[in-house]
Amino acid sequence: MKLDAKIPEGPMAEKWTNHKFKVKLVNPSNKRKHKVIIVGSGLAGASAAATMSELGYQVHCFTYSDSPRRAHSIAAQGGINAAKNYPNDGDSIYRLFYDTVKGGDFRSREANVHRLAECSNQIIDHCVAQGIPFAREYGGYLDNRSFGGAQVSRTFYARGQTGQQLLLGAYGALSKEIKKGGVTMYTREEVIDVVVIDGQARGIISRNLVTGELSRHEADAVVLATGGYGNVFFLSTNAMNCNASAAWRAYKKGAAFANPCYTQIHPTCIPVHGEYQSKLTLMSESLRNDGRIWVPKAKGDKRPANQIPEDERDYYLERKYPSFGNLVPRDLASRNAKMVCDEGRGVGPTGNAVYLDFAEAIERLGKDAIVAKYGNLFEMYNRITDEDPYTTPMMIFPAVHYTMGGLWVDYNLMTSLPGLYAIGECNFSDHGANRLGASALMQGLADGYFVIPNTINDYLASNKLPKVGTDHEAFAEAEKAAQDKLDKLLAVNGKRTVDDFHKELGHLLWENCGMGRNEKGLKEALEKIPKIREEFWKDVNVPGSADDLNQALEKANRVADFMEFAELMVKDALMRAESCGGHFREESQTDEGEALRNDDEFCFVGAWEFAGLDKEPILHKEHLEFEEVHLTQRSYK
Amino acid sequence: MAKQINLTLKVWRQNRGQEGKFETYEAKNIDTDASFLEMLDVVNDELTLKGIEPIAFEHDCREGICGCCGSTVNGKTHGSHERTTLCQLHMRHFEDGQNVVIEPFRATAFPVIKDLIVDRSGLDQIIAEGGYVSVKTGNAPEASTTPIKKEMAEAAMDAAECIGCGACVAACPNGSAMLFTSAKVSQYALLPQGHPERAQRVKNMVGKMDELGFGNCSNEYECAVACPKGIDVKNIARLNREFIKASLTSEK
Numbered sequence: 001m002k003l004d005a006k007i008p009e010g011p012m013a014e015k016w017t018n019h020k021f022k023v024k025l026v027n028p029s030n031k032r033k034h035k036v037i038i039v040g041s042g043l044a045g046a047s048a049a050a051t052m053s054e055l056g057y058q059v060h061c062f063t064y065s066d067s068p069r070r071a072h073s074i075a076a077q078g079g080i081n082a083a084k085n086y087p088n089d090g091d092s093i094y095r096l097f098y099d100t101v102k103g104g105d106f107r108s109r110e111a112n113v114h115r116l117a118e119c120s121n122q123i124i125d126h127c128v129a130q131g132i133p134f135a136r137e138y139g140g141y142l143d144n145r146s147f148g149g150a151q152v153s154r155t156f157y158a159r160g161q162t163g164q165q166l167l168l169g170a171y172g173a174l175s176k177e178i179k180k181g182g183v184t185m186y187t188r189e190e191v192i193d194v195v196v197i198d199g200q201a202r203g204i205i206s207r208n209l210v211t212g213e214l215s216r217h218e219a220d221a222v223v224l225a226t227g228g229y230g231n232v233f234f235l236s237t238n239a240m241n242c243n244a245s246a247a248w249r250a251y252k253k254g255a256a257f258a259n260p261c262y263t264q265i266h267p268t269c270i271p272v273h274g275e276y277q278s279k280l281t282l283m284s285e286s287l288r289n290d291g292r293i294w295v296p297k298a299k300g301d302k303r304p305a306n307q308i309p310e311d312e313r314d315y316y317l318e319r320k321y322p323s324f325g326n327l328v329p330r331d332l333a334s335r336n337a338k339m340v341c342d343e344g345r346g347v348g349p350t351g352n353a354v355y356l357d358f359a360e361a362i363e364r365l366g367k368d369a370i371v372a373k374y375g376n377l378f379e380m381y382n383r384i385t386d387e388d389p390y391t392t393p394m395m396i397f398p399a400v401h402y403t404m405g406g407l408w409v410d411y412n413l414m415t416s417l418p419g420l421y422a423i424g425e426c427n428f429s430d431h432g433a434n435r436l437g438a439s440a441l442m443q444g445l446a447d448g449y450f451v452i453p454n455t456i457n458d459y460l461a462s463n464k465l466p467k468v469g470t471d472h473e474a475f476a477e478a479e480k481a482a483q484d485k486l487d488k489l490l491a492v493n494g495k496r497t498v499d500d501f502h503k504e505l506g507h508l509l510w511e512n513c514g515m516g517r518n519e520k521g522l523k524e525a526l527e528k529i530p531k532i533r534e535e536f537w538k539d540v541n542v543p544g545s546a547d548d549l550n551q552a553l554e555k556a557n558r559v560a561d562f563m564e565f566a567e568l569m570v571k572d573a574l575m576r577a578e579s580c581g582g583h584f585r586e587e588s589q590t591d592e593g594e595a596l597r598n599d600d601e602f603c604f605v606g607a608w609e610f611a612g613l614d615k616e617p618i619l620h621k622e623h624l625e626f627e628e629v630h631l632t633q634r635s636y637k
Numbered sequence: 638m639a640k641q642i643n644l645t646l647k648v649w650r651q652n653r654g655q656e657g658k659f660e661t662y663e664a665k666n667i668d669t670d671a672s673f674l675e676m677l678d679v680v681n682d683e684l685t686l687k688g689i690e691p692i693a694f695e696h697d698c699r700e701g702i703c704g705c706c707g708s709t710v711n712g713k714t715h716g717s718h719e720r721t722t723l724c725q726l727h728m729r730h731f732e733d734g735q736n737v738v739i740e741p742f743r744a745t746a747f748p749v750i751k752d753l754i755v756d757r758s759g760l761d762q763i764i765a766e767g768g769y770v771s772v773k774t775g776n777a778p779e780a781s782t783t784p785i786k787k788e789m790a791e792a793a794m795d796a797a798e799c800i801g802c803g804a805c806v807a808a809c810p811n812g813s814a815m816l817f818t819s820a821k822v823s824q825y826a827l828l829p830q831g832h833p834e835r836a837q838r839v840k841n842m843v844g845k846m847d848e849l850g851f852g853n854c855s856n857e858y859e860c861a862v863a864c865p866k867g868i869d870v871k872n873i874a875r876l877n878r879e880f881i882k883a884s885l886t887s888e889k
């Protein structure tokens with residue numbers, strides 16, 4: 001496998017424009033002859049499906065949900081970035097590009113990031129035209145707020161439900177195309193393999209989640225928009241059904257997997273409170289605009305928050321990072337929370353929490369202003385914890401939230417498997433080793449509305465794509481392999497539930513490949529994962545049958561993939577003996593305990609190629625060049 | 638402070654194409670800080686290990702935003718708590734020893750697929766009739782071209798908060814989807830972007846609603862009581878005004 005990023009020639013700011021001019025176009029009357037499969041109806045999938053159907057392609061879109069509107073994107077709270085510079089605070093496309101490259105700790109591809117920043121403004125234009133009710137000021141103009149990792153206000157938002165409103169906009173556009181007949185929508189249909197013929201992705205195998213029936217679908221190209229793999233940790237802020245299976249099956253069919261060790265641990269989540277816990281709830285990062293983070297100065301101080309006097313509190317982020325304060329990037333905020341808890345200064349029943357305090361903001365702005373800004377988040381916090389954040393500080397702790405790693409893609413967003421594309425969170429493209437707040441929504445929509453509709457034509461126009469027919473042996477083989485795996489899962493008939501195994505795997509990853517990682521812990525995890533996997537295949541209990549709606553079977557099939565994926569993730573973390581962004585290798589830190597990058601050895605994307613079952617995967621390095629933003633150690637001091 | 642409670646569940650079990658019935662299960666040592674769905678997880682783990690198929694129920698975000706979850710609990714959609722989806726209902730609102738009856742959302746237009754899972758695709762079909770602005774990607778003018786009064790934007794957002802859970806339909810004695818439909822119609826009636834298509838939108842969406850077997854609205858307002866997002870019944874009044882206006886104009 002040879003990775004070619006296909007970065008266009010020319011100055012950074014002109015690459016995308018030049019590229020759009022140079023790529024081959026498909027003539028309008030030929031577009032309808034091309035069938036494209038899109039897997040996923042989140043922000044990336046729905047926006048791509050709608051736009052490609054508008055252009056005239058025959059689009060077939062798949063989701064495992066009962067409706068495209070339910071995709072995990074719906075849960076995004078805080079907002080979406082764009083370089084509009086409406087507040088007149090010095091923002092620009094260049095600054096958004098710069099912040100994103102720096103925020104990603106110099107592990108992303110500059111050309112992709114620049115394009116993202118360029119598309120950001122068009123996204124807002126389009127979303128406003130769709131009737132998305134973004135927050136506005138009294139003059140009727142769009143309001144902005146600031147978010148971690150940036151010193152300008154460039155985040156557009158719709159209360160605490162920005163993802164919901166953006167997704168409903170994209171879902172509306174998708175619905176419009178479904179009604180017109182341009183998109184054929186498959187709901188409750190899970191894609192379980194990618195079919196490769198003559199080295200090209202030519203279709204998929206899917207399973208109807210109501211009847212259990214497997215079916216074959218042929219296409220000229222397949223686009224995965226299947227989201228991130230955060231649920232490999234069991235507990236995360238991701239929706240319960242998020243999984244890595246489609247990307248993992250693609251990997252096993254020849255698509256390289258890049259930087260799987262880059263996971264983002266979000267600093268402001270509601271702390272874990274019991275064994276029964278099924279997921280973690282995010283408290284939007286926007287809260288850090290007004291909330292102040294602190295712990296007691298003294299270890300083991302068990303007094304209630306309101307009895308700890310001001311001078312016995314440590315506002316550790318404000319103290320250590322005076323210029324960014326509570327708005328440092330996520331990885332710093334999370335790691336510092338872990339540090340103070342490890343020192344024994346954590347609060348709450350488990351000692352694994354820090355305070356996020358609004359007392360000062362309420363005094364400064366009045367309670368009404370806080371209600372208007374964060375009312376629904378406070379309500380959610382109260383519903384879950386039964387505490388009132390207007391009078392008692394919130395308790396928060398970091399949780400797995402987002403995955404920067406994903407399928408390797410070139411500038412056109414095509415994976416290393418020709419004809420297979422990856423967009424949105426499931427690719428590795430734009431965020432390097434750490435994603436800045438409010439930029440995942442931006443990326444999903446940039447990829448779907450503006451990038452892939454302009455790049456996929458290059459492939460479709462320059463390749464012969466003869467009809468292959470779903471009776472081709474590659475389809476038959478893939479279908480049989482899928483059926484065999486389901487039968488095998490049902491046949492184990494062991495004594496432990498799927499969740500029980502998933503929790504064991506997740507716990508191991510959280511401890512050994514979570515916020516802090518070291519060689520010893522990673523090697524230990526590498527020894528344990530194959531054992532857990534073996535146990536899984538010997539002792540899992542999956543009730544019910546394959547020809548029915550069977551949620552345990554769906555879950556087992558996904559967890560089986562997590563069991564394999566986890567190993568690659570840990571291998572990648574072990575290989576990368578440097579700290580960068582969300583990947584903190586304890587061996588690689590400064591005297592002050594800050595992450596220490598090693599650009600001489602690790603300034604590359606680590607893309608892994610599947611070499612066969614029980615064989616070591618092959619590492620390919622895409623070296624990163626920084627023409628515009630010069631490599632420096634990040635500092636938010 | 639969290640404590641543990643025991644409950645007796647009567648749960649609706651039904652397979653595709655068959656009649657359903659209630660089964661009784663014990664939910665033991667349930668932490669009161671757990672959510673309702675986490676309680677069901679605990680029960681399902683026990684059932685699985687006893688060789689009984691777990692209870693099928695729909696869920697995804699468990700944060701009250703995706704609209705997947707929803708069952709009728711002791712006769713109330715999403716349980717009894719105001720403005721709360723089932724996934725956000727916590728066990729601290731239940732008493733030790735309580736009987737809890739759990740059924741799927743029932744409505745003519747929501748056939749049961751399995752146990753507590755129903756088919757709500759009718760709601761998607763209503764949206765497909767016009768629950769959007771027909772703007773193609775690339776057509777949009779600069780975002781700040783049209784200022785929108787803050788109050789209008791806020792009112793549109795109030796309506797846009799609907800999560801499409803279908804509780805309003807299940808709570809309505811007629812199985813009407815009026816609150817759901819009116820929320821979408823209102824969002825676009827309040828915003829200038831929605832105006833070019835407003836007449837067509839309301840006619841087509843209401844037409845589809847009728848066609849799919851959702852009932853008529855007879856102003857019972859059970860829907861608004863049931864709605865976990867506090868969607869206001871004044872949206873229904875707005876829909877009716879839009880509908881009358883649309884019928885009066887000859888515009889198609």
Ligand SMILES: Cc1cc2nc3c(=O)[nH]c(=O)nc-3n(C[C@H](O)[C@H](O)[C@H](O)COP(=O)(O)OP(=O)(O)OC[C@H]3O[C@@H](n4cnc5c(N)ncnc54)[C@H](O)[C@@H]3O)c2cc1C
Pocket residue numbers: 039040041042043044045062063064065068071072073074075076077078079080162163189190191192225226227228237238239242243245246282401402423424425426437438439440441442444
């Ligand atoms: C709680 C929370 C809050 C967040 N807040 C913000 C925020 O404020 N700002 C921001 O920028 N980002 C935020 N993010 C991140 C952002 O929401 C996600 O990264 C983004 O929405 C991912 O979009 P996507 O389209 O790539 O994938 P998803 O929305 O995850 O969609 C994946 C789609 O793929 C489908 N799918 C997956 N696998 C299969 C399969 N095998 N077969 C069929 N269908 C399949 C699913 O059904 C779904 O439709 C937040 C994330 C979380 C968890």
Ligand code: SF4
Pocket residue numbers: 798799800801802803804805806816817820860863864865866867868
């Ligand atoms: S109006 Fe309320 S009850 Fe009805 S679908 Fe929307 S959120 Fe659910």
Ligand code: FES
Pocket residue numbers: 695696697698699700701702703704705706707722723724725
């Ligand atoms: S599971 Fe998403 S709203 Fe309840």
